[in-house]
Amino acid sequence: MKGDNCFTFIDLFAGIGGMRLAFESCDGECVFSSEWNKFSQITYRENFGEMPIGDIREINEKDIPDHDILVAGFPCQPFSIAGVVKKNSLGRASGFLDRTQGTLFFDIVRILNEKRPKGFLLENVKNLKSHDGKKTWKVILESLEELDYEVFWEVKDGQDYVPQHRERIFIVGFDRRRYGRNINFSFNFLVKTQKRKLKEILDGEVPLKYTLSDRLWQYLQDYAAKHRARGNGFGYGLANIEGITRTLSARYHKDGSEILIPQVDSNPRRLTPRECARLQGFPENFKIPVSDTQAYRQFGNSVVVPLVTAIAKQILDTIENMEEGDGQQDSVVL
Known part of the structure; x- marks a missing residue:
């Protein structure tokens, strides 16, 4: 998935397009974008020549184009377990769609469920793991597991790429129905030894x-x-x-x-x-x-672009190696 072999991706909760910049730099083509904030939409349009769709909750997942990678820097919200408890008491299976209903993560789940991309990259604040008494993190991992994706996650600090201490959690997944469970992905890619000042x-x-x-x-x-x-x-x-x-x-x-x-x-x-x-x-x-x-709000909510680029390259190398069947991965040096 390098060079002329372009891959496709979608950019959800896109902000001003930091994740898009990273994946485009790896020869990706963005085929769909969504961002509700009107000021972020202005910045996005000025830089990418297109206006992202507004509220993702109003978009039918069947209408979203097929894509190789789903990319999303989603907001975190509490997950209510009341509906799940009620359904369980009635002997009904709740499932990932019911557990995440009413949250913005639900929109990621329903799109993954419908379009089944080869992989995904999700980004959030470091405290996502402890959010809402750890219920949010538990539901996220269980939902991705039920979707049949092999999931990897790690907190990474942007200071390896920019002169800023910025810890964020990154969640990467690969389609087990396509690649099985023996997936060799690691966040331990190489970075520059000389940090920027x-x-x-x-x-x-x-x-x-x-x-x-x-x-x-x-x-x-x-x-x-x-x-x-x-x-x-x-x-x-x-x-x-x-x-x-x-x-x-x-x-x-x-x-x-x-x-x-x-x-x-x-x-x-x-x-x-x-x-x-x-x-x-x-x-x-x-x-x-x-x-x-x-502008301050937008950049404060954005991602460290070169860090996301390194993760994107690692995702793409992993997919390429699985599809070629050689099973060996190269580390990324930016």
Whole structure:
């Protein structure tokens, strides 16, 4: 599945297309995309030339094109077990479609069930495993198992690819009905030994509007001091430009406190939206057509593109090797 042998994929809960960039860089063709946020749709359209479908819940799974890989950075929600308990008490099988009904994960399940792609990649926050008293994680794994997919998962940190500490959980699956259970997949691909430094992604000159006002800077210092006195760890993060940053979040637009850039003879400043794009590994030609507030939200919700690219290559190598029957996999070096 390399070179001219193009594969197809769909991009669900697409955001601004970070996962799409990764799979397109591996010669993939996106045949369907879905994203409900209107501002993310604008950014997606500007960069990929198409408007993603809005609410995936309104799309019949039979109408989605056939595809090789399903890609989704889905939101996590609590799974209600009340309906399952009721059905069990009546002697009825609940099954994965019933257990996930009413959640956005249900849309992934019903599409996998109908289209049966060769594989999938799902991405979520690290705490997905403990979400809702671990019920969410249990239902997800059981549902994918019942779908007859061989599942692999691991928490990976983006700092191997960008100067940012960013842990996310990645779930990979392969169709057992096509490949059986003896699937040789591993997240232990090779990465660069020389990690990037924050200073590599910073602009030399930045507009004054990104520098914190005296009032905001004083507030953040007072807030941090108050919590230190209580023995708490809350407070702003003054980044070391020779190292890496904290995790960029969607709330960065509020005050930028988790990642502040020190400045000589001046208050610290926020990252610019372009610097946030670089911090997530987006290419320089990626267009940012929305306001700073929306851009901060979008990049804070996105993925580390080169990390997803490494995982995508590993998925594709695994499928290629299974289809060729040689059983040997090459590690990925980016």
